[in-house]
Amino acid sequence: PLMPKATAVWLVDNTALTFDQVAEFTKMHPLEIRAIADGDAAQGIKGMDPISTGQLSREEIERGEADPDYRLKLGESKVILPEAKKKKGPRYTPVSRRHERPSAILWLVRNHPELKDSQIMRLVGTTKTTIASVRDRTHWNASTLTPMDPVTLGLCSQIELDFEVQRAAKEKPAATQYGGATLLPASETTRKDAEHEAATTTEKQRDDMNVDAVFAKLKTIGGKKAEDE
DSSP: OOSSHHHHHHHHHOOOOHHHHHHHTTTTHHHHHHHHTSSSSSTTOOOTTTTTSSSHHHHHHHHHHHHOOOOOOOOOOOOOOOOOOOOOSSSSGGGGGGGGGHHHHHHHHOTTHHHHHHHHHHHHHHOHHHHHHHHHTSSSTTGGGGOOOOOHHSOOOOOHHHHHHHHHHHOOEEEEEEEEOOOOOOHHHHHHHHHHHHHHHHHHHHHHHHHHHHHHHHHHHHHHHHHOO
């Protein structure tokens, strides 16, 4: 309930509910309710009527007064609050941490180049202009910047950083890895063997022809010498 101590003061003063019933409804300790009844606690606190605020009904209080073991039930609020819409935009960074964002950007650019500018903006809470100036070394404080982990600086959590890195890794196309040497197809190997055999046969034929020509020449030379003798 709203303002539980003020509600307990009103219930103690205006109803015959037990200390346990009031303590259960207000989420307080029974001894604290007893101290309120004795005037030792909650002095100067004005009681708040839970009936006027719609937290309790008169019938609910009467039901609790009739049965000491009955536990009061909090009434449903008649006012429906709209859900707060989340605003899309860069992460809010405390003023004390804003001067550390360029160092965090430099760390992300060096250690995780696969991250997009939009992801760095979500992690650190910065702008594209700042990211570009840090990446191009045109930042006004570029000479003194030192890369620092944004998790250590408290700009983001490790879970958020790991999530963005995994997302960037999934979106980046996988590089084709060298799978090792592969065997040539049979058509290539058989063709080369056939060409090699044909070339070898031709060379042997040429060698045989050269040998026959040499022997024929020798025989001719030998026959001429015999005639001359």
